[in-house]
Amino acid sequence: MTVTSSPFTATVLGLPRVGPRRELKRATESYWAGRLDAAGLHDVAAALRRRQYDELAAAGIDSVPVGTFSYYDQMLDTAVLLGALPPRVAGIEDPLDRYFAAARGTDTIEPLEMTKWFDTNYHYLVPEIGADTVFSLHADKLLAELAEAIALGVPARPVVIGPITFLKLAKATGGAALNRLDELVPLYRELLRQLAAAGAQWTQIDEPVLVTDLSAAEIELVRSTYAELSAESERPAILVATYFGRPGSTLDALLETGIEGVAVDFTAMAAADVPAVDNKLLVAGVVDGRNVWRTDLDQALATVSGVRASAVAVSTSCSLLHVPYTLAAETGLDDQLRSWLAFGAEKIAEVRLLATALRSGPESVAAELATVRAALDSRRNDPRLADPQVQARLGALGADADRRTPAAERRAGQAEHLHLPVLPTTTIGSYPQTSAIRLARAALRKGEIDQAEYVRRMRAEIAEVIALQEKLGLDVLVHGEPERNDMVQYFAEQLDGFATTESGWVQSYGTRCVRPPILYGDVSRRAPMTVDWISYAQSLTDKPVKGMLTGPVTILAWSFVRDDQPLADSAAQVALAIRDETVDLEAAGIRIIQVDEPALRELLPLRTADQPGYLDWSVRAFRLATSGVADTTQIHTHLCYSEFGEVIDAIAGLDADVTSIEAARSHMEVLDDLNAAGFDLGVGPGVYDIHSPRVPSVDEITAALRSALKAVPAERLWVNPDCGLKTRGAVEVEASLRNMVAAAHAVR
Ligand code: GLN
Ligand code: ZN
Numbered sequence: 157m158t159v160t161s162s163p164f165t166a167t168v169l170g171l172p173r174v175g176p177r178r179e180l181k182r183a184t185e186s187y188w189a190g191r192l193d194a195a196g197l198h199d200v201a202a203a204l205r206r207r208q209y210d211e212l213a214a215a216g217i218d219s220v221p222v223g224t225f226s227y228y229d230q231m232l233d234t235a236v237l238l239g240a241l242p243p244r245v246a247g248i249e250d251p252l253d254r255y256f257a258a259a260r261g262t263d264t265i266e267p268l269e270m271t272k273w274f275d276t277n278y279h280y281l282v283p284e285i286g287a288d289t290v291f292s293l294h295a296d297k298l299l300a301e302l303a304e305a306i307a308l309g310v311p312a313r314p315v316v317i318g319p320i321t322f323l324k325l326a327k328a329t330g331g332a333a334l335n336r337l338d339e340l341v342p343l344y345r346e347l348l349r350q351l352a353a354a355g356a357q358w359t360q361i362d363e364p365v366l367v368t369d370l371s372a373a374e375i376e377l378v379r380s381t382y383a384e385l386s387a388e389s390e391r392p393a394i395l396v397a398t399y400f401g402r403p404g405s406t407l408d409a410l411l412e413t414g415i416e417g418v419a420v421d422f423t424a425m426a427a428a429d430v431p432a433v434d435n436k437l438l439v440a441g442v443v444d445g446r447n448v449w450r451t452d453l454d455q456a457l458a459t460v461s462g463v464r465a466s467a468v469a470v471s472t473s474c475s476l477l478h479v480p481y482t483l484a485a486e487t488g489l490d491d492q493l494r495s496w497l498a499f500g501a502e503k504i505a506e507v508r509l510l511a512t513a514l515r516s517g518p519e520s521v522a523a524e525l526a527t528v529r530a531a532l533d534s535r536r537n538d539p540r541l542a543d544p545q546v547q548a549r550l551g552a553l554g555a556d557a558d559r560r561t562p563a564a565e566r567r568a569g570q571a572e573h574l575h576l577p578v579l580p581t582t583t584i585g586s587y588p589q590t591s592a593i594r595l596a597r598a599a600l601r602k603g604e605i606d607q608a609e610y611v612r613r614m615r616a617e618i619a620e621v622i623a624l625q626e627k628l629g630l631d632v633l634v635h636g637e638p639e640r641n642d643m644v645q646y647f648a649e650q651l652d653g654f655a656t657t658e659s660g661w662v663q664s665y666g667t668r669c670v671r672p673p674i675l676y677g678d679v680s681r682r683a684p685m686t687v688d689w690i691s692y693a694q695s696l697t698d699k700p701v702k703g704m705l706t707g708p709v710t711i712l713a714w715s716f717v718r719d720d721q722p723l724a725d726s727a728a729q730v731a732l733a734i735r736d737e738t739v740d741l742e743a744a745g746i747r748i749i750q751v752d753e754p755a756l757r758e759l760l761p762l763r764t765a766d767q768p769g770y771l772d773w774s775v776r777a778f779r780l781a782t783s784g785v786a787d788t789t790q791i792h793t794h795l796c797y798s799e800f801g802e803v804i805d806a807i808a809g810l811d812a813d814v815t816s817i818e819a820a821r822s823h824m825e826v827l828d829d830l831n832a833a834g835f836d837l838g839v840g841p842g843v844y845d846i847h848s849p850r851v852p853s854v855d856e857i858t859a860a861l862r863s864a865l866k867a868v869p870a871e872r873l874w875v876n877p878d879c880g881l882k883t884r885g886a887v888e889v890e891a892s893l894r895n896m897v898a899a900a901h902a903v904r
Contacts, residue, residue: 162357163437163467164219166511168212168504169360169397169419169445170315170475173225174663175204176482181667184227188260194252201225202304209310211501216508219358222305222312223298224475227252228259228666231280231325232268234317238343239292240326242268242284259666269327270665274364274400275762276446276478277672277714279665283326285333293343295350302354313358314351318396319344320378321365337377341384348391356392358417361385364474366410367401367421368762379409386414395419395439399474400446401762407431421473427462438465441473443498443506448479448660448674448716450498450535451506453528457513470510476500480660480671488658492538493676495531499660540653540677541720547678550728557780559787559811563837566787566813567871573788574700574747579861580631581875581900582840584794584816585704585750586882587621587636588889597641614639615692622696624890629897632748633701635693637882643706643752644714648673650685651733654715673715679729684740691744702792703741703749705734708777713755724773731780738791739784747789751782753810754796757803767802775809782812790814796879798826798841804833814838818878820845820852824860827867839868842878843899844892849884851891857899865903875900 174180183200186192192200205225212220226233232255235241241258244265248254259281261267268281298314305312319340323333344361351359366378386394395417396410402425403410410418417437420430423444430438440463442456460468482501483494498506513521535541559566592613600610621636640646648654654673661669686703694701708730718726738749756778761770782791793812798819800807807815807830819826819841827841843860844852864873875896881889 163417163469164311164313164358165469165515166217166471166507167219167313167439167469168217168221168472168476168507169362169399169439169441170221170224170477171208172475172477172479172481172500172663173201173204174661174667174669175200176485176659178661178669179204180227181669184667188256194250197227197252201227205301205304206308209305209308212504213310215501215504216511217504218311218511219313219469220305220310221315221360221475222310223301223315224477225301227255229279229281230317231273231283231322232259233297234322235268235281235283235326237294237298237316237347238322238340239294240283240285240289243286243288272758274368275759276400277662277664277670277758278477280325283322285323285326285328285336287330289336291336291339291343293346293350295347298347299350299354302351302356306355312356313360313395314356314392315360315362315397316344316347318361318363319381320374321363324365324368334374334377337381341381344385345388345391348385348388348394352390352392358395359392360395360397360419362397362399363406364398364400366398366403366406367424369764370406375406375409378406379412382410382413382415386416393417393437395437397439399441400424402429411436417469419471422456422459423473427459430463433463433465435466437467437469438463439469439471441471442510443470443472443503444719445472445474445476445503446478447719448497448499449719450496450502450528450531451510452532453506453510453513453525456506456510457518460510460514468514470507470514472503472507476503478662479503480657480662485659486657489655492534493655493674496535496676497674535720538677543652543678543680546680546729546732549732553780557776557783559779559783559791561787563811563813566790567838569788570790570813574790576631576700577904578870579873579875579900579904581897582630582632582702582816583625583634583876583893584878584880585634585637585702585752586640586880587624587634587638588884588886589638589882590617590886593617593638614689618689618693619696622693622701625893626697626699628890628893630893631699633693633697633699634704635689635701637704637880639689642670644711645671645673647685647706647711647734648675648715650682651679651730652682653677653679653729670714675712675715675717675726677718679726679733681733681736685737687737687740687744690741690746694744694746700747703738703746705737705749705751705781707751707753707756707793708734708781709759709774710753710755713759724777727773727777728780731777734781735784738782738789742785742789748792749782749785749789750792750794751778751812752794753778754794756795756806757797757800760802764802771803771806771809775806778810778812782810792816792838794879800826800829800833804829804835808833808835808837812837814840814874816840816842816874816876816878818842819864820860820878824863824867827864831867836872838872838874840874840876841868843875843896844877846877846879846881846884846892849888851888852895854895854898854902857896858902861899861903 393416397419419439596613617638792814
C-alpha cells in the first residue's frame with residue numbers, strides 16, 4: 157500500500173460555480189445562443205476556477221476540492237464520468253453539445269429528468285440506467301481540472317460522487333440500480349489509480365445518500381464497496397463525505413473499512429454521537445454550508461475539541477454550492493444584520509479561523525473570537541428577533557387555527573355564494589410574463605419610471621388578462637400575477653422579519669439561479685400585500701377573481717431560514733401574516749383565495765422518522781393561514797406534483813376546499829391515489845401539461861376529464877391546467893385555454 161498522504165486541517169466540501177456575478181450563466185447562455193464558442197466558454201470557466209483557488213489559498217485552506225466545478229450539474233458530470241449518458245444523445249458528435257443535450261434536450265431529444273438534490277433547493281439531472289447501459293470510465297474532465305489545479309500549486313483534492321449515491325439517485329429500468337454496483341466498483345478503482353498517477357494525495361468521494369434511511373443490506377454494500385476501494389494499492393487517500401444529515405450506522409460501516417477519512421455533518425449531530433474515529437481523519441463539518449448565519453465559533457470549537465479521532469480537519473458541513481459567494485457584494489443590508497451573516501467567503505474564513513484556534517489555541521485568535529461573540533450577542537438581543545405582539549397572537553390562537561365547519565357543509569354554502577357551473581374552469585394564477593412586464597420592472601429598478609407609472613402598467617396587464625379570460629369564458633378568473641418577480645420574494649419584500657439581497661445568487665439548476673430571501677426576525681405584515689391588485693382585477697369583472705397567495709411552507713422552503721428557533725415556529729409566524737392577508741382579501745369582496753404550497757413535499761425530511769413531525773407542523777401552518785375566513789369563502793391550494801407518496805394524508809389534512817395538482821402527465825392516476833387516501837374535497841387535476849408549448853386538443857382534454865370523472869364525482873371536479881402559465885407564450889396559452897373551456901362545455 158502506498159497511501160502516504162498526511163492529513164489536512166482546513167477545507168470546504170465543494171465550491172459554487174456560477175461565478176459571483178453569474179459569469180458562467182452568462183457565458184453558457186451565450187454559448188447556447190451561438191455568440192460564444194467552446195473555447196470562450198472554457199476560458200470563462202477556467203478564470204472562475206483560478207480566482208476561487210487564489211481566494212482559497214489566500215484564506216489558508218490547505219486542501220482544496222477540485223472537480224466540483226460543473227458546466228451544468230454534478231450528477232450529469234458523474235454520468236459522463238461513468239459512461240452512462242442515455243443512448244438518445246450518443247449520436248451527437250461534440251462532447252459539450254452532447255452534454256448540454258442530455259441536460260436540456262434538443263428539438264428532437266428529451267432531456268434527462270430533473271429533481272431535487274436531497275432536501276436542498278438545488279436540482280440535479282437524474283441519470284438513466286438501462287439494461288443496455290455499459291459503464292465505462294471517462295475521467296478527462298476531472299483529470300484536466302486536477303492537472304490545472306496542480307499546475308497552479310493548489311493542494312488539490314479531486315471530488316467525485318460515490319457509486320452508492322450515484323446509483324441510488326439514478327433511474328433504472330429493469331431492476332434496482334444498486335444491482336449494478338459490481339460494474340461500477342472496478343471503474344472507481346481505475347479512477348483511483350488514475351488520480352494517484354496524476355498526483356492527487358487525497359480524493360473525496362461524496363456519499364450524501366448515507367444520511368438517508370438505508371436498509372441493512374444497503375449498509376453492508378456501503379461497507380463492502382469501501383473495503384474494496386480502499387484495498388486498491390495505487391491510490392490517493394480516500395475521504396468519504398457524508399452531508400445533509402446524520403449518517404447513523406452507515407458511519408460505523410465506513411469506519412470498518414480501510415479509507416483514510418470521513419466527513420461528518422456536525423450541524424446535524426452532536427460530537428458525542430459520533431463514534432471514535434481511529435486511524436482516520438475526521439473532517440468535521442461545523443460551519444453550516446447551507447445557511448447564511450455566522451457560526452458560533454466558541455461552540456464549533458467545543459464540538460471539534462470534543463471529537464475522538466486520530467486527526468481532525470475543520471470544514472463546512474457540505475459544499476458551498478448552496479450559499480451566495482460573498483457578503484462583500486451586499487450594500488443594502490443594515491450593519492446589524494450584516495454582522496450576523498456569513499456567505500461563502502465568510503464561511504471559508506471561519507473554517508480557517510477554527511483551524512488556527514485548534515492548532516495554536518483560542519488565544520491566538522482572541523480578537524476574532526471576540527468580534528464573533530459581539531455579533532452573536534447583538535443578534536440575540538435585537539428587538540426584531542422577538543416581537544411580543546406576534547408571540548402573543550400565536551399564543552392566543554388556539555382553536556381558531558382551524559376552520560370550524562366540515563368541508564362538506566362549507567361546500568354547500570360556497571355553491572350558493574359563488575354560483576359556479578358544474579366542472580368550473582380556472583387557471584393556477586400566473587399568465588405569461590411578457591417582455592413589457594419585465595421591461596417595466598427593470599425600468600422601475602433603474603429609476604426610469606416611478607411607482608405610479610409601474611402600477612399603471614401592471615394594471616394594464618391585469619386588465620388584458622381579465623379581458624382575455626372573459627373572452628375565453630373561464631369561470632373563476634385570476635389577475636395573472638404580473639407584479640410578482642417571484643412567488644416568494646414578492647411576499648418576503650413586504651414582510652417584516654425578511655431581508656432580500658442584491659447579489660445573493662444561488663444555483664437552482666443549470667444556468668438558473670435564485671436569490672433566496674433571508675428570514676432573520678419575527679414576521680409580521682406591515683400592510684396588505686395583494687389586496688389592491690386583486691381588488692382592481694375584481695373591479696373589472698362580475699366573475700369571481702381568485703386572490704393569490706404563497707403559503708407559509710413554500711415561503712420558508714425557498715428562503716434562508718432562522719437557525720435560532722424551530723422552523724415550525726417560523727412557519728406559524730408566516731402563516732399569521734398570510735392569514736391577515738386572506739382576511740383583508742375577503743373584506744375587499746374576494747370570494748375565492750388560493751394559497752399555493754408547491755414546496756410542501758420538498759421540505760419533507762430525508763429520514764422517515766423525522767417526517768411525521770414535519771407534516772404535522774406544516775399542515776398546521778397552512779390551516780392557520782387559511783382558517784381566518786368565513787365558511788362561504790372558498791380556499792384553494794396548488795401543489796406542483798402528482799407523486800404524493802408520504803404527503804398524501806397531509807394533502808387531505810390541509811382542508812382546502814379545492815386542491816389543484818399536476819396530473820396531465822400521470823394520466824389522472826393521482827385521483828385514484830387520492831381516493832384511496834379518503835380524500836373527498838374539491839380537486840382540479842391538471843388537464844393539460846403546461847411544461848411544454850404544445851397546444852392540447854379539445855378531444856384530449858375531453859378524454860382527460862372523462863377519465864377524471866370516473867374517479868371523482870362532478871360536483872368535486874375542477875378544470876384547470878397543471879401549473880401557472882408564466883413561462884408560456886401568449887399565443888399558445890390562449891389556444892390551450894380555449895380548448896380547455898370547450899372540453900369542459902362538451903363534458904358538462
Ligand atoms: N400561482 C402560481 C403561478 O401560477 C403557482 C406557481 C407554482 O405553484 N409553482 O405561477
Ligand atoms: Zn405548479
